[in-house]
Amino acid sequence: MNNVLGDKKAVVVLLGPALLVYTLAMLVPVFWSLGYTFLSGNAITGFTFAGLSNFEKLFSDPAVGEALWFTVRYAVVITAGQVLLGYFLSLLYVFALKRGSSLIRTLVFFPVVLPTVAVALLFQKMFEIAPQNGLVNSALNVFGMGSIDWLGDGSRAFWVIVIMDLWRSMGFYAVLLYTGLVDIPEDILESARLDGAQGLRLIRHIVLPLSLPVLLSSIIFSINGTLKVFDSIVALTNGGPGSATTPLTLHMFRTSFTYGDYGYGSTVALLLTILCLIVTLFIFRSSRRDLTKD
């Protein structure tokens, strides 16, 4: 019967369109972009061969260093926050709220589907100081504290971004981890409890090891997403004040479209891509080793 399922014409007709679009608009551009890293100029002014100068620039450019440092800091803080908050929420759903958690899950998930730009503008207004105090500063005033210029200072702006992105995404990780937790067989939990494991010990020795795979995919997913962060930061701080909250993605966008330097922009994009690949492979590998050890 395999010859029926091996219908070559069907393969071409069914796979053809997808493969064509994917190749022309994803694969070719990826390699094309690699080619750009050896050029300078842009599509409108024309290109000149630049050899390895884009790479030399990449390693000596303080703006790249700053953007890379911001991206890494952001990725680490947000990933830790997303996974920890998400895990805590999912434990709350499964062990404290149980069957009744459906409504809470739905409500906490709310912000996940909201447009990032809209959420960022909302937070901008909430943390505003001038011309009118936002929600946060007004609350501070009520408690007798002075208003704080949240978005006017680089390190404070960083924490506003963190708060916003955690607010936006914790419901998502909670649901993701929740699906992992409900898969844990009830009889394993029961027998552990009979053996005297309660509370934190139950979590540490039974629940945590059993939910390790889904925790891991959450971490990979989270890091992959946070390294590519763009929308929320562009809309909330637009990389400012100065360039204090500029991630690699935004730096690449500015280099390419504000300064019209495609060659260098592609080099920054390549750095970002390599970063994503390394992190994914690294976590994937270390996880495999640990899992086989267990």
Next chain:
Amino acid sequence: MTAPATLRERTATTPSAPPRRTPRIKVLKRLPVQLLVALLLIVEIYPLVWLFMGSFKTQDEFLNSPVWTLPQNFSFDNYTEAWTTGNLATYVGNSLIATIPSLFLIVLFGVAAGFALEVLVWKGRNAVLLTFLAGIMVPGQMILLPLFSAYFQVGLTGTLWPLIITYTATGLPLTVFMMATYFRAVPREVFEAATLDGASMIRAFFSIGFPMVRNAVFTVALVQFFFIWNDLLIALTFTNNAQLNTIQVGLLNFTGEFGAVQYGPLFAAICINVFGTLVLYLFLNQRVMKGLAGGAVKG
């Protein structure tokens, strides 16, 4: 810090817990959890309520009343102003024109490819599947510049085609991969039987394969809808003309239309965006949650 309370709570209500506990202690034990849930709900919902209230306030109320006061009257002036003067109508229109064809193409091409890669048997299909899979990890920034050049040279700039093509291409990897996973569960005999009845494999796909994964298709389409509708990067890159802006780009530039401090219309514009999405979510929330979670684990 609250975790121990939560866990003790769990044991207090399980059947295996010692029966000596009185109901009153149970109620007390439940208190931390309830406080926690209340706090959680306030944190999640109050910003949205505040946004909603703000969308009805006048400029005077914004500047002279405390931020948590209710609006004096519920007039829709801010909404009309945002919708017409703020060009929100145009932006929503553009978003629809870009999103609907992209979704249609992603679903049609993606499901067909998933079928060809999972159900049909041929050499090299695993390699092709892996190629699609690799696309999930590539950041959008990597393909922006070549695409920008290509669209410029072909003369597509100034239309919404660049968005439709780019969304389709970037939506395919996840869709193909998820559909291939769904088709794994469909027994091959179904298609073999169809061919015995004289249907070609292409016919079998359209009249049997596609309908069989209808639910999965719906989930995938929904997930892709939220990705595309909420996208900023691609829309920002390929729409340099204000007449072509999608809703997200329009919203980003919105303050420019009124000057930075026109609060009412800005709040109304954010509100239209947020609550439009929320209504859709409320109708379809179980599916959205499952779909996003499913897509994530596999991605």
